[in-house]
Amino acid sequence: xxxxxxxxxxxxxxxxxxxxxxxxxxxxxxxxxxxxxxxxxxxxxxxxxxxxxxxxxxxxxxxxxxxxxxxxxxxxxxxxxxxxxxxxxxxxxxxxxxxxxxxxxxxxxxxxxxxxxxxxxxxxxxxxxxxxxxxxxxxxxxxxxxxxxxxxxxxxxxxxxxxxxxxxxxxxxxxxxxxx
Amino acid sequence: xxxxxxxxxxxxxxxxxxxxxxxxxxxxxxxxxxxxxxxxxxxxxxxxxxxxxxxxxxxxxxxxxxxxxxxxxxxxxxxxxxxxxxxxxxxxxxxxxxxxxxxxxxxxxxxxxxxxxxxxxxxxxxxxxxxxxxxxxxxxxxxxxxxxxxxxxxxxxxxxxxxxxxxxxxxxxxxxxxxxxxxxxxxxxxxxxxxxxxxxxxxxxxxxxxxxxxxxxxxxxxxxxxxxxxxxxxxxxxxxxxxxxxxxxxxxxxxxxxxxxxxxxxxxxxxxxxxxxxxxxxxxxxxxxxxxxxxxxxxxxxxxxxxxxxxxxxxxxxxxxxxxxxxxxxxxxxxxxxxxxxxxxxxxxxxxxxxxxxxxxxxxxxxxxxxxxxxxxxxxxxxxxxxxxxxxxxxxxxxxxxxxxxxxxxxxxxxxxxxxxxxxxxxxxx
Numbered sequence: 001x002x003x004x005x006x007x008x009x010x011x012x013x014x015x016x017x018x019x020x021x022x023x024x025x026x027x028x029x030x031x032x033x034x035x036x037x038x039x040x041x042x043x044x045x046x047x048x049x050x051x052x053x054x055x056x057x058x059x060x061x062x063x064x065x066x067x068x069x070x071x072x073x074x075x076x077x078x079x080x081x082x083x084x085x086x087x088x089x090x091x092x093x094x095x096x097x098x099x100x101x102x103x104x105x106x107x108x109x110x111x112x113x114x115x116x117x118x119x120x121x122x123x124x125x126x127x128x129x130x131x132x133x134x135x136x137x138x139x140x141x142x143x144x145x146x147x148x149x150x151x152x153x154x155x156x157x158x159x160x161x162x163x164x165x166x167x168x169x170x171x172x173x174x175x176x177x178x179x180x
Numbered sequence: 181x182x183x184x185x186x187x188x189x190x191x192x193x194x195x196x197x198x199x200x201x202x203x204x205x206x207x208x209x210x211x212x213x214x215x216x217x218x219x220x221x222x223x224x225x226x227x228x229x230x231x232x233x234x235x236x237x238x239x240x241x242x243x244x245x246x247x248x249x250x251x252x253x254x255x256x257x258x259x260x261x262x263x264x265x266x267x268x269x270x271x272x273x274x275x276x277x278x279x280x281x282x283x284x285x286x287x288x289x290x291x292x293x294x295x296x297x298x299x300x301x302x303x304x305x306x307x308x309x310x311x312x313x314x315x316x317x318x319x320x321x322x323x324x325x326x327x328x329x330x331x332x333x334x335x336x337x338x339x340x341x342x343x344x345x346x347x348x349x350x351x352x353x354x355x356x357x358x359x360x361x362x363x364x365x366x367x368x369x370x371x372x373x374x375x376x377x378x379x380x381x382x383x384x385x386x387x388x389x390x391x392x393x394x395x396x397x398x399x400x401x402x403x404x405x406x407x408x409x410x411x412x413x414x415x416x417x418x419x420x421x422x423x424x425x426x427x428x429x430x431x432x433x434x435x436x437x438x439x440x441x442x443x444x445x446x447x448x449x450x451x452x453x454x455x456x457x458x459x460x461x462x463x464x465x466x467x468x469x470x471x472x473x474x475x476x477x478x479x480x481x482x483x484x485x486x487x488x489x490x491x492x493x494x495x496x497x498x499x500x501x502x503x504x505x506x507x508x509x510x511x512x513x514x515x516x517x518x519x520x521x522x523x524x525x526x527x528x529x530x531x532x533x534x535x536x537x538x539x540x541x542x543x544x545x546x547x548x549x550x551x552x553x554x555x556x557x558x559x560x561x562x563x564x565x566x567x568x569x570x571x572x573x574x575x576x577x578x579x580x581x582x583x584x585x586x587x588x589x590x591x592x593x594x595x596x597x598x599x600x601x602x603x604x605x606x607x608x609x610x
Contacts, residue, residue, distance in 0.1 A: 118555060119535060119555065120491070120528070120530075121484065121528050121557055121558070122383065122515075122557065122558070122602070123382075123383060123426050123440060123470045123471045123484075124468060124470055124486075124491055124514050124515070126403075126424055126426050126447075127424065127440070127442070127446075127447040127470050130424055130442055130446075131446070134446075152423065153401065153402060153403075154423075155398065158380035158382060158398070159380060165555060165573060165576070
């Protein structure tokens with residue numbers, strides 16, 4: 001914990017800097033990390049450029065970037081719209097971050113677990129969950145991740161994350177989980 | 181396998197409550213159901229009778245929705261032989277048919293059950309048998325008698341002496357989720373767990389001889405199709421390719437399994453020959469093709485595909501080839517299966533945002549929605565084609581329900597705790 005608080009100082013500083021000079025499209029260094037920590041949904045503005053080399057280059061986070069609670073890599077669940085298996089644009093930077101990490105660490109294997117909500121039939125939902133996991137996989141392959149680093153498993157609607165029978169639960173259950 | 185058996189034994193010994201019976205209630209019956217009286221059977225043997233055979237028969241007939249059974253309290257007499265029957269008394273109660281019988285101990289742990297079905301108005305016997313049985317088979321003998329009565333009076337075989345397989349999930353407080361594959365008598369009695377896992381189990385399917393179940397298990401973190409002997413407990417892993425191994429469906433001759441595999445990139449229908457272990461691709465399409473079901477003549481397979489954008493039912497030769505779309509009403513139709521006579525498809529359809537059980541007449545193409553829930557799924561025909569059992573939701577819990585093919589009779593089957601789903605009705609006992 002102590003170590004963390006030390007690291008936090010520059011992050012917060014750069015955050016303040018960022019907020020000061022508003023729209024800087026070519027953000028780099030600690031920018032993306034800090035941006036996440038504010039909870040601001042600036043993901044659209046910075047999009048793909050807010051990638052990750054930051055965490056490893058900037059030196060704010062020492063240790064495995066996977067462990068950084070404020071990095072894009074901390075996002076391990078990607079949610080989907082009803083009956084769709086296309087990745088929403090607001091997740092592109094997250095997937096890019098994971099892809100970059102995997103490309104830089106070819107020994108790391110990630111499990112992409114695809115899930116569906118309970119609406120519709122179970123076996124069809126197994127297919128839907130797999131399509132979702134494969135959509136994430138394709139994006140990662142295109143970013144230079146090698147095939148043998150990605151394991152796709154679909155659980156369909158068999159392993160819900162939320163158990164109510166309503167829109168909120170269903171939205172939480174239409175997902176791909178990245179399991180390192 | 182040994183491990184699983186041990187695990188099962190351990191579970192059964194300390195959690196009997198989890199395997200509590202399914203309780204069945206009729207929620208809607210047929211107008212003008214046949215009035216019938218099942219008189220308590222006489223008992224000749226030591227001690228009290230081992231099972232109330234007449235009560236089992238009575239419950240079966242009543243549950244079918246096709247019979248109006250006379251409560252015992254309303255019976256003026258309880259004859260157990262033809263000579264003792266005063267037919268005019270039963271006529272006065274508007275009882276058209278009467279069942280009487282006797283249970284006899286044969287001394288060696290076995291029993292002889294004799295029953296007679298009588299036409300009250302004509303005062304004559306319609307059917308009568310004397311059936312030897314044993315203590316563990318008393319209930320199933322009673323179900324067979326109910327089957328004979330049902331067939332005699334309605335002209336189609338009864339499906340009372342059959343079983344239902346289903347999946348349950350229970351999550352004890354502070355405990356791990358447990359998924360079980362169970363079988364029980366069609367009236368919910370004698371439930372037994374035959375597979376228990378902390379990982380999902382799904383898509384149970386009876387072999388045509390009723391001796392095996394195919395199912396999907398995620399044990400080991402990946403789906404695989406297994407075939408297990410229902411009464412031997414022995415099982416074999418049939419397929420465990422990369423990706424989906426799902427939706428097993430037995431060919432009518434029991435030699436092949438149609439299934440869904442995504443080993444080549446996306447879900448397609450395959451047929452696996454259980455003897456030669458050869459695999460044949462039936463469909464090859466970039467869409468999701470899944471949920472295969474054989475026609476009773478074994479010549480064709482229906483399946484769900486979203487090749488047209490939304491899931492619909494398609495039909496293809498059991499040897500592959502061009503698929504024809506079968507469903508056109510509603511934007512979501514999935515998991516079709518044939519009625520035993522091959523004339524109807526039971527399926528899940530989406531209507532005004534609600535997922536319901538429907539039947540489609542294959543000749544006319546007319547679809548009739550039968551269920552009334554919003555998340556109904558997994559329809560399965562009774563082997564006599566009279567009812568469809570399916571999974572529904574009641575509040576937060578998964579429950580089972582059954583509806584007659586004409587939509588007029590409804591039943592609900594509930595577990596005392598936990599979630600129950602994916603019911604599949606067994607074939608007739610051979």
